[in-house]
Amino acid sequence: MKLVCVDCSAELSWRESHTACSCGGRLEVIQDLKMLDGERLKTVFQERLAERMSVYASGVWRYKELILPGVPEEHIVTKYEGNTGLYTSEPIRSQLGIRALYFKAQSENPSGSFKDNGMTAAVSHGRFLGYKHFACTSTGNTSSSLAMYAAWGGCSSQVFVPSRSVSVNKVLQTLAYGAKVIRFDGTYDDGIRFLEQHGEELGLYVCNSVNPFRIEGQKSIIYEIAQYLNWELPDWIVIPGGALSNVSALGKGLEDLKNLGMITKLPRIALIQAEGASPFHRMMADGQDELIPQPNPATKASALNIGNPPSWKIARRVLRQCQGITCSVNDEEIMVSKKMIDQSGIGCEPASAATLAGLRKLMDDRIIDKDERALCILTGNLLKDTDILAETTDDMVYSDLTIESLRDL
Numbered sequence: 001m002k003l004v005c006v007d008c009s010a011e012l013s014w015r016e017s018h019t020a021c022s023c024g025g026r027l028e029v030i031q032d033l034k035m036l037d038g039e040r041l042k043t044v045f046q047e048r049l050a051e052r053m054s055v056y057a058s059g060v061w062r063y064k065e066l067i068l069p070g071v072p073e074e075h076i077v078t079k080y081e082g083n084t085g086l087y088t089s090e091p092i093r094s095q096l097g098i099r100a101l102y103f104k105a106q107s108e109n110p111s112g113s114f115k116d117n118g119m120t121a122a123v124s125h126g127r128f129l130g131y132k133h134f135a136c137t138s139t140g141n142t143s144s145s146l147a148m149y150a151a152w153g154g155c156s157s158q159v160f161v162p163s164r165s166v167s168v169n170k171v172l173q174t175l176a177y178g179a180k181v182i183r184f185d186g187t188y189d190d191g192i193r194f195l196e197q198h199g200e201e202l203g204l205y206v207c208n209s210v211n212p213f214r215i216e217g218q219k220s221i222i223y224e225i226a227q228y229l230n231w232e233l234p235d236w237i238v239i240p241g242g243a244l245s246n247v248s249a250l251g252k253g254l255e256d257l258k259n260l261g262m263i264t265k266l267p268r269i270a271l272i273q274a275e276g277a278s279p280f281h282r283m284m285a286d287g288q289d290e291l292i293p294q295p296n297p298a299t300k301a302s303a304l305n306i307g308n309p310p311s312w313k314i315a316r317r318v319l320r321q322c323q324g325i326t327c328s329v330n331d332e333e334i335m336v337s338k339k340m341i342d343q344s345g346i347g348c349e350p351a352s353a354a355t356l357a358g359l360r361k362l363m364d365d366r367i368i369d370k371d372e373r374a375l376c377i378l379t380g381n382l383l384k385d386t387d388i389l390a391e392t393t394d395d396m397v398y399s400d401l402t403i404e405s406l407r408d409l
């Protein structure tokens, strides 16, 4: 296993912590898959579904051969993350009129978001290297996930949180796990820049998705989906896009499965951004060569409030490999879809609902066909943002506890 720069192809050791190459390019973990037998792995992964208290009971470490095989078990910090629900909702499916529709509820992870899949890998790698102090910048999900794993692994966490447009619940959750929360005037993008420049000098192991081991852990989301669906993926995987770690990770996971012969066909990826924070979609739609950062990203889907996604080059490569497309949806469309997901009984935070909003738009535009099968990745839990719930849910009903009043109601 080694780290390879996506820009200059320089190779670095995986036994060190890096968030970028000296040329500034992003790094990826490259594993030698040649020694692995895809069919044999399917059997091993299936047998591990019966595990209970071992690291292999985790929906990430079940796939350890494909995720940091070199990190010994005793360094793994796990809360049995993954193992999240894969749901169909007949009312939503029939409303859309699509052949099949699935929701992968990463919101059911222990800290309530998909970040746990990657964070268990990053914190385990950091601990393996001997780090005790972990850091990230965050709109809230990454920070609560890091705070939880750092505490669970007996380490400290310092998180840098923008002072505006961040859900208070997520910050409180982060504090509750014992993290030191440093608020600053600026955006997630400013926080990333700062940590990339100074993280090492401060002795911090940086756990944002610029850390390639985060991506390795997040790949497990697509492994789990493939395994649950008997290694036959739907035609479309619909993913919300902010920092673009999810699309990078799922794309890398798909490539692994294809190279190992564990799936025969790559699904197409639809990457959905919020209109107020959609620099990647604009680049793709306008056919630009470079991403033009958006200085003041603004969407009610606060987890998507990112104007300069660090992994855009990897995300673009993934979309090209998967015949992917991008689309943007406005906050109103996101909230309408959120209500549908909430009232189906699955529930999600606003950023996750961008997927359903995007799917509906792409079906209206006849890019996704009714005869196809789609799967939406839901990234965060409904309770992650109660300010939005207070704004958007129907009022409560007050009544006297008398049979007459209640019969009228």
Ligand SMILES: N[C@@H](CCOP(=O)(O)O)C(=O)O
Residues within 6 Å of the ligand: 137, 138, 139, 140, 141, 142, 143, 188, 207, 208, 209, 210, 242, 243, 244, 245, 302, 303, 304
């Ligand atoms: N929405 C994210 C922002 C992206 O974080 P990263 O971990 O992918 O760098 C958050 O929860 O902070």
